[in-house]
Amino acid sequence: MSEQEPIGAFVTRLINRYHARVGAFSTPPTAFVSQPEPRSIGLFARGKQLIAGNYLLAGQLLTGARKEFWDLPLASPEYQREAQGFGWLDDLAAVGDSSARLCAQTWLLQWNDKFGRGTGPGWTPDLTGRRLIRWISHAFFLMQNLESEQSHQFFRSLAHQTNFLGKRWQASLPGLARFEALTGLIYASLSLEGMERHIAPAQKALARECATQIDAMGGLSTRNPEELLEVFTLLSWVALALREAGHPVTAEHEAALARIAPTLRSLRHADGSLARFHGGGKGVEGRLEHALAASGVKPTTPDGLSMGFARLSAGRTTIIIDASLPPTGRASHNAHASTLAFELTSGRRPLIVNCGSGACFGAEWRRAGRATPSHSTLCIDGSSSAHLTPAARDGAELITGGPTHVPVEISHVTDGLRFQGGHDGWVKTRGLTHARTLEITSDGRGIVGEDLLIAIDEADKATFIKSTQHLLEPGLLFHIRFHLHPEVDSAVDLGGAAVSMALRSGEIWVLRAGEGSTLSLEPSVYLETGRLKPRASKQVVLTARAFGPSTRLLWSLSKAQESAIGIRDVQQDDIEPH
Numbered sequence: 001m002s003e004q005e006p007i008g009a010f011v012t013r014l015i016n017r018y019h020a021r022v023g024a025f026s027t028p029p030t031a032f033v034s035q036p037e038p039r040s041i042g043l044f045a046r047g048k049q050l051i052a053g054n055y056l057l058a059g060q061l062l063t064g065a066r067k068e069f070w071d072l073p074l075a076s077p078e079y080q081r082e083a084q085g086f087g088w089l090d091d092l093a094a095v096g097d098s099s100a101r102l103c104a105q106t107w108l109l110q111w112n113d114k115f116g117r118g119t120g121p122g123w124t125p126d127l128t129g130r131r132l133i134r135w136i137s138h139a140f141f142l143m144q145n146l147e148s149e150q151s152h153q154f155f156r157s158l159a160h161q162t163n164f165l166g167k168r169w170q171a172s173l174p175g176l177a178r179f180e181a182l183t184g185l186i187y188a189s190l191s192l193e194g195m196e197r198h199i200a201p202a203q204k205a206l207a208r209e210c211a212t213q214i215d216a217m218g219g220l221s222t223r224n225p226e227e228l229l230e231v232f233t234l235l236s237w238v239a240l241a242l243r244e245a246g247h248p249v250t251a252e253h254e255a256a257l258a259r260i261a262p263t264l265r266s267l268r269h270a271d272g273s274l275a276r277f278h279g280g281g282k283g284v285e286g287r288l289e290h291a292l293a294a295s296g297v298k299p300t301t302p303d304g305l306s307m308g309f310a311r312l313s314a315g316r317t318t319i320i321i322d323a324s325l326p327p328t329g330r331a332s333h334n335a336h337a338s339t340l341a342f343e344l345t346s347g348r349r350p351l352i353v354n355c356g357s358g359a360c361f362g363a364e365w366r367r368a369g370r371a372t373p374s375h376s377t378l379c380i381d382g383s384s385s386a387h388l389t390p391a392a393r394d395g396a397e398l399i400t401g402g403p404t405h406v407p408v409e410i411s412h413v414t415d416g417l418r419f420q421g422g423h424d425g426w427v428k429t430r431g432l433t434h435a436r437t438l439e440i441t442s443d444g445r446g447i448v449g450e451d452l453l454i455a456i457d458e459a460d461k462a463t464f465i466k467s468t469q470h471l472l473e474p475g476l477l478f479h480i481r482f483h484l485h486p487e488v489d490s491a492v493d494l495g496g497a498a499v500s501m502a503l504r505s506g507e508i509w510v511l512r513a514g515e516g517s518t519l520s521l522e523p524s525v526y527l528e529t530g531r532l533k534p535r536a537s538k539q540v541v542l543t544a545r546a547f548g549p550s551t552r553l554l555w556s557l558s559k560a561q562e563s564a565i566g567i568r569d570v571q572q573d574d575i576e577p578h
Helices: 007-025 045-049 066-071 077-085 088-095 096-117 125-137 137-141 149-169 178-193 196-213 223-246 251-266 289-297 364-370 458-468
Strands: 054-059 059-061 307-312 319-320 342-346 351-352 378-380 385-390 397-400 409-411 416-426 430-443 445-454 476-484 488-495 498-500 508-513 518-526 535-546 552-557
Touching: 007 059, 045 054, 045 096, 054 077, 059 077, 066 096, 066 307, 077 125, 088 137, 096 137, 096 149, 096 518, 125 137, 125 178, 137 149, 137 378, 149 178, 149 196, 178 223, 196 223, 196 251, 223 251, 223 289, 251 289, 307 409, 307 416, 319 416, 342 445, 351 416, 378 430, 385 508, 397 416, 397 518, 445 476, 458 476, 476 552, 488 518, 498 518, 508 518, 518 552, 535 552
Parallel strands: none
Antiparallel strands: 054 059, 307 319, 319 342, 342 351, 351 476, 378 476, 385 397, 409 416, 416 430, 430 445, 445 552, 476 535, 488 498, 498 508, 508 552, 518 535
């Protein structure tokens, strides 16, 4: 046990190690009863990079010979975790030739030799589940031309990992990790000879997780859109595998799929990517469409919010707003202080974004990405609307002291839609409630925004006055930030009164500030999993001061008159990591 490792994490790791080693004496199956079709999507370009000895995992690029894959000296803990999950097997399978198979077989056999008896960082329920899904899905690719003893070793390891999951899936954290563990257990139980005893208890456990972890809105307590997509994908894969093997799907499982599908559709921008909130990215290319198609759930339009997010859509423009309380407790380990932040996409091109999760770039970037200034919303004096506090159990930083009340209303107006929301995240420290109104025209070409800081009652006014008494300058400084996607070309226009933003599609948008603020164009970053480093971008910043208990700031965002109503955007994006 290291000095930094909390006692709870140490005990869990110790028990995992015990069951991993005990399971090494499992009686191995000798054949597959059935084998689910490969459903995960790999990238050909990444597969070719792996074959060439360039290993990009968890944002870290390492190079080395094929036989050094598990022994690279500079590999970070995050790199090792991703390697142990075998997600890279999808990329090698996407290449599918003899060189890709040789890499896959070499690294699998090496893993068995090095970690197969229950050692190493990969013996956690979620990573074991993820690994089993890949091994079984790509078994034909992996086993071709293996020698008899190597095939026997492969089956022996599958049995070992299945029995480990049968004992330890409950030790995984509720949410995505537990769904990964149970999906791997069901996959293996359906596929392997002699493992049928795990099917019924695993299905029962999965049904319970579907009923308790997927709420009535089809969301997760983490409010992470990408995590919801991963859970939905796993549930879709399990449902298909069960049906193919002649087993029924439980009612709770079916109901969870039916609840999640419309929520994911609402969290999808016009370009098909997911809104990037609470630690989630835009999602693996094509995974959302494949999962929705595989689920068989008919498209529906949900009423009100979806997992706490509001969606405004008109013409070719979508706006997705964080319109609910931030996650709390254990569910907030990846959550961001992003209440009332929004993202905007026009056609296939993102325009206004949040910086995203910096987890793959280290602890400091992760912490910075979670702060309010990294989101497209209002921020008072550089402070966040919620705070991060280390948990006593495992040291994870959880959201505390954030908003407790987020009233929201979405309505139709004469020429479009209106969103109105507010939060009290700064009431205790500044006495001010932030209220935001966004209106989008019916053609999607214009957005009008209003941000209001107001002290609602006498106690709030007293807090506001107290918070401004010792300031060096009069008034409470605040900023409204609009983070731009890295592919947006921006420039200050009209003598500093506006910023023009050009998309690769040829569209031009103009952001104008109302009276009472100064407008500037400043550096920003775009944090994206799979990249070697943060991407440089820009942000439009409106700066103003609140001199009294009520301060109102107007701004507008509109498509330039010369931009066509419909633009055929056929330019191909670069999907390779940089």
